[in-house]
Amino acid sequence: MELMRKLEILADSAxxxxxxxxxxxxxxxxxxxxxxxxxxxxxxxxxxDGRCISLxxxxxxxxxxxxxxxxxxxxxxxxxxxxxTPRELADLTIEFYRRNYIEGLFLSSAVxxxxxYTMEQMIRVLELxxxxxxxxxxxxxxxxxxxxxxxxxxMGLLADRLSVNIELPSEQSLKLLxxxxxxxxxxxxxxxxxxxVLQNKQELVQYRHAPRFAPAGxxxxxxxxxxxxxxxxxxxxxxxxxxxxSLKRVFFSAYIPVAQDSRLPALDTPPPLLREHRLYxxxxxxxxxxFSAQEILDEDTPNLNPYVDPKCNWAIHHMERFPVDVNKADxxxxxxxxxxxxxxxxxxxxxxxxxxxxxxxxxxIGVVLKRAQYFIQCKGYHCTGNAGEQVVRALxxxxxxxxxxxxxxxxxxxxxxxxxxxxxTAIKAAQEVQEEAVRCLVKTM
Amino acid sequence: xxxxxxxxxxxxxxxxxxxxxxFTAVAEKEMPVDIWVExxxxxxxxxxKAIYTDPQRAKRVAVxxxxxxxxxxxxxxxxxFFTSVEQKELKILRFLLLGYQHGTSVCKMLGHPDVAPMIDxxxxxxxxxHLLKGFLRFSDYGGTLGAVxxxxxxxxxxxxxxxxxxxxxxxxxxxxxxxKAALYWKDGKAEIFDMQQFTPPNPSAGEQxxxxxxxxxxxxxxxxxxxxxxxxxxxCPKRYWAYMxxxxxxx
Ligand code: SF4
Numbered sequence: 001m002e003l004m005r006k007l008e009i010l011a012d013s014a015x016x017x018x019x020x021x022x023x024x025x026x027x028x029x030x031x032x033x034x035x036x037x038x039x040x041x042x043x044x045x046x047x048x049d050g051r052c053i054s055l056x057x058x059x060x061x062x063x064x065x066x067x068x069x070x071x072x073x074x075x076x077x078x079x080x081x082x083x084x085t086p087r088e089l090a091d092l093t094i095e096f097y098r099r100n101y102i103e104g105l106f107l108s109s110a111v112x113x114x115x116x117y118t119m120e121q122m123i124r125v126l127e128l129x130x131x132x133x134x135x136x137x138x139x140x141x142x143x144x145x146x147x148x149x150x151x152x153x154x155m156g157l158l159a160d161r162l163s164v165n166i167e168l169p170s171e172q173s174l175k176l177l178x179x180x181x182x183x184x185x186x187x188x189x190x191x192x193x194x195x196x197v198l199q200n201k202q203e204l205v206q207y208r209h210a211p212r213f214a215p216a217g218x219x220x221x222x223x224x225x226x227x228x229x230x231x232x233x234x235x236x237x238x239x240x241x242x243x244x245x246s247l248k249r250v251f252f253s254a255y256i257p258v259a260q261d262s263r264l265p266a267l268d269t270p271p272p273l274l275r276e277h278r279l280y281x282x283x284x285x286x287x288x289x290x291f292s293a294q295e296i297l298d299e300d301t302p303n304l305n306p307y308v309d310p311k312c313n314w315a316i317h318h319m320e321r322f323p324v325d326v327n328k329a330d331x332x333x334x335x336x337x338x339x340x341x342x343x344x345x346x347x348x349x350x351x352x353x354x355x356x357x358x359x360x361x362x363x364x365i366g367v368v369l370k371r372a373q374y375f376i377q378c379k380g381y382h383c384t385g386n387a388g389e390q391v392v393r394a395l396x397x398x399x400x401x402x403x404x405x406x407x408x409x410x411x412x413x414x415x416x417x418x419x420x421x422x423x424x425t426a427i428k429a430a431q432e433v434q435e436e437a438v439r440c441l442v443k444t445m
Numbered sequence: 446x447x448x449x450x451x452x453x454x455x456x457x458x459x460x461x462x463x464x465x466x467x468f469t470a471v472a473e474k475e476m477p478v479d480i481w482v483e484x485x486x487x488x489x490x491x492x493x494k495a496i497y498t499d500p501q502r503a504k505r506v507a508v509x510x511x512x513x514x515x516x517x518x519x520x521x522x523x524x525x526f527f528t529s530v531e532q533k534e535l536k537i538l539r540f541l542l543l544g545y546q547h548g549t550s551v552c553k554m555l556g557h558p559d560v561a562p563m564i565d566x567x568x569x570x571x572x573x574x575h576l577l578k579g580f581l582r583f584s585d586y587g588g589t590l591g592a593v594x595x596x597x598x599x600x601x602x603x604x605x606x607x608x609x610x611x612x613x614x615x616x617x618x619x620x621x622x623x624x625k626a627a628l629y630w631k632d633g634k635a636e637i638f639d640m641q642q643f644t645p646p647n648p649s650a651g652e653q654x655x656x657x658x659x660x661x662x663x664x665x666x667x668x669x670x671x672x673x674x675x676x677x678x679x680x681c682p683k684r685y686w687a688y689m690x691x692x693x694x695x696x
Contacts, residue, residue: 007658011665029610031633036611043680044579045691047667050676054579057666092658098590098615099583101659256670271670351555354547361556410671 001082007092009082013062013073014108017165017221018251022054022103022138024216025160035097035104035137037160037216042103055106055140056096060084060122064110068167068178070226072258073110083112086121090128097137104138104160105129115146119155126158138216143193145185152189153213156196161216161248164190166241169234173227176263193218194245221251224279225272226264230302232293235282239293242286252279273411274400278304285311288342289335306413307437312338312395315375316441326378327356338395339372370394392441400437401430451478452492456534458482460526461503463534467541468502469494476542480534506541514544517552521563527599530566537563574603580685581608583617585655586646590617593645593688601628601637609635618643656690663691 023041043052059073061083067075084092093105107125112118122141129135141159143152156162164186168174171183193214200213220241224234238250254276257267282304285291289311296310297303305313315322315338324333326348334345344366351357351365358379363369374383374391401416402409403426408416412430419429454469454477456462466480478491486493511519522537530536539559544551554560573596581604583590590612594600601621608617609630616631620643627640648656686692 004658004661008661008665011662015666015668029613031610031613033613034611034615036607038578038607040575042575042579045663045689046677046681047663048674048677049667049669049671050673050680051667051671052680053663053666056662058662095655096659098585098612099655099659100579100581100592103579254671256668273671347555350553351557354550354554357556360558364558364561365556410673 003088003092006082006084006088007058009080010058010060010062010084013079013110014057014059014106016072016253016256017057017106017108017142018051018253019140019163019219019221019249020052020054020057020106021249022140024248025138027136027160027215029136033134033136034094035135037103037136037138044100044102054103055138056093056102056104057106057108058084058089060086060089060107060109060118060125061112062110063112065113066111066178066180068180069259069261069263070168070177070223070255074259077259084125086124086128089125090133093129094133094135097135102137104135104140106140106142108142109144111144115144116148116151118144119147119151123151123155123158126155130158140216143189145181145189147189149189149192152192153196156193156214157211159214161219162193162214163219163221164193166190166220166222166237168227169222169224169229169237170227173229177227190218190220190241190245190247194247197246217246217248219247219249219251221253223255224252224276225255225269231275231279231282231304232297232302234279235286235296235304236293238283239286250283252276252283270410270417272414274306274413275304277399277411278306278310282310290332305441306415307400307434308392308395308397308441311336312371312397316392316395316445319445322375323377323383324375326362326376327352337372337375339368339370339375388442388445389438392438392445396434396437401434403427403430452494453477453486453489454480454534455483455486455493455495456480457498458484459498460523461500462496462498463526463537464503464506465498466496466534467506467538468499469496470538470542471545477535477538479532480538510541510544513548514551515549518544518549521552521567524567524570525563527602528566528570529598530562530569533566536566570598570600570603573598574600576681576685577604578607580681580689581619582689584645584648585652587649588616590615591645592617592619593622593643594619595622595684595688597623597684599624599626601626604628605630605635605637660691 021041023039025037026039027037029036041054043054045053047053062073063081063083064073064075072079096102107122109118109122126139126141139159140161141155142163142165143155166186167178174181174183196213197217203210241247241250254271254273255265256271257265257269260267282296285296286293295314304310321336324337331345331349334340334348335342347365356379359369359381362378371394374394376383399411400413402412408420408426413433415433416429419432420426454466456466470477483495510522525533525537540563543559551560555564577594577596577600581592581594583592605628619628620640625639625641627638629636686696
């Protein structure tokens with residue numbers, strides 16, 4: 001088969017994998033060999049769906065012996081199949097890399113004959129790249145559930161990041177939708193990798209030249225919207241994964257119907273993009289804003305509010321914690337102010353040492369006053385309480401009500417889609433839903 | 446009536462020249478309304494004062510910056526000088542005058558009206574540098590790699606380290622069309638020089654094949670159910686598209 005066609009088939013089969021970041025590894029060029037890694041990662045292009053393209057993301061092969069119902073590559077799906085030879089893929093990676101199209105390779109694969117055989121093929125590609133081509137760029141490899149731990153170990157010594165996809169947020173869903181995969185087949189390698197990364201850190205302290213095991217750590221991803229788990233369940237699961245397996249990232253992917261199957265949402269169900277977005281925001285709160293999963297969603301709130309971001313939602317429900325005095329509060333409390341992010345919080349801490357900050361100074365520092373003004377006090381300014389409705393309006397996320405060209409965007413909240421389906425015009429539906437959201441939120445204040 | 450301070454400084458566009466403007470402003474205790482590059486100056490109602498570039502004076506100012514306000518101020522000034530933000534010279538002057546008053550704390554006065562614009566300008570430069578580390582496209586011309594970029598700011602010196610260390614053994618040239626300058630890397634040596642014009646050679650069949658493969662990959666990897674062209678434009682502004690093989694024909 002022609003290389004062009006292969007690339008098309010194997011990129012198409014890989015496109016639902018969300019992680020395409022090249023971050024977490026810092027490896028300088030050495031002057032002779034090809035490549036380097038930059039800790040913050042580099043995006044080389046953005047595809048028409050607005051996602052960053054950093055790595056050559058392909059499957060080694062999309063021939064699969066398994067039949068996971070949510071996956072386009074499942075055995076029972078009628079789909080063109082192909083496989084790269086390890087040499088082909090290594091060459092392609094190098095030529096793309098030299099032209100600065102990519103930061104490296106994101107290699108994954110369907111299960112060819114059995115998990116071990118597949119892993120061996122993948123390792124072959126990495127060996128060519130790291131050995132023969134002496135490639136120092138970024139490599140993210142996905143381990144295959146059920147593969148021999150020795151192969152996982154081997155892969156970790158060649159790749160910068162490993163991932164094991166948890167696929168679905170619960171064991172029941174996994175059993176139902178991916179009967180060939182077991183939860184243990186997923187958690188076991190995750191645990192192994194976490195252990196190996198930790199052990200490697202200790203070795204590196206002792207011998208600086210010890211071989212590095214997955215220096216960019218491990219990540220995972222799960223599909224949301226294919227199975228019935230709540231946001232609360234998912235956020236708690238993510239928190240647990242960060243804590244237990246020191247994952248670098250947990251990725252979420254809104255389910256896009258790929259099969260007519262009674263166990264799955266109907267084919268015309270729009271992918272829950274807004275929900276995915278809110279989950280990422282919650283994930284940010286876990287990783288950078290020092291929130292706990294319990295603070296984001298408690299027993300009485302199973303799901304994230306579609307109309308405001310979870311941090312603003314928390315603020316609305318905790319008005320007693322405000323106003324925060326910007327000139328005195330510690331970093332953690334600054335982070336709780338809507339309109340203040342980690343960067344501006346750090347800047348505030350630095351800047352206020354040389355004099356109390358007023359509203360103008362905060363604005364210059366990068367604080368979004370439109371939101372922050374209701375939650376702070378600073379030099380010459382003290383927010384007035386009781387601005388309930390005004391506050392809520394300032395915090396609403398316009399993306400949830402976005403109407404372009406009299407049509408709803410994919411991103412609009414589900415209630416809007418419902419009203420439009422019942423015959424309301426998009427603009428009217430957006431207004432109605434927005435007013436209802438305001439009323440609702442004000443009530444909870 | 447134009448007062449004593451209503452004057453525009455004219456300088457030669459070099460860093461040394463600008464430092465001499467700083468010298469004059471301090472010595473004469475005057476605040477110019479703006480500082481222009483002499484060559485680009487347009488007629489004006491204000492008085493103008495041509496500032497002569499004196500290496501001795503420039504050096505005195507250059508030495509005083511890290512000494513009085515720390516390395517971070519020196520770096521900030523150098524960075525902002527490489528940007529194309531409006532009135533960058535005046536911003537630098539204001540910042541330095543503040544720095545002579547406050548010493549090393551000046552870099553931390555992030556909310557001050559004379560500091561925040563410097564930080565923003567630096568951010569613009571470093572952002573563009575970061576974007577171009579990704580958006581720049583090389584073509585292989587018989588073993589030598591060539592790229593053309595059209596950046597807003599003068600990022601070439603900041604890109605040099607990244608590409609030279611990454612592509613150690615390669616030979617490459619990056620031409621900055623905006624600033625008419627080129628970075629050339631060969632046998633472990635980097636050079637930046639003026640270059641008014643550069644017309645890339647015709648791509649070979651092999652080169653065309655890789656461009657086509659890349660383009661196919663680019664088009665395939667997008668999920669049509671999630672199409673979001675606004676988001677793409679925010680992350681990858683249109684002004685970069687002309688230099689990216691996969692985007693060119695979308696313009
Ligand atoms: S094993 Fe992987 S590729 Fe195969 S059907 Fe399941 S999810 Fe898809």
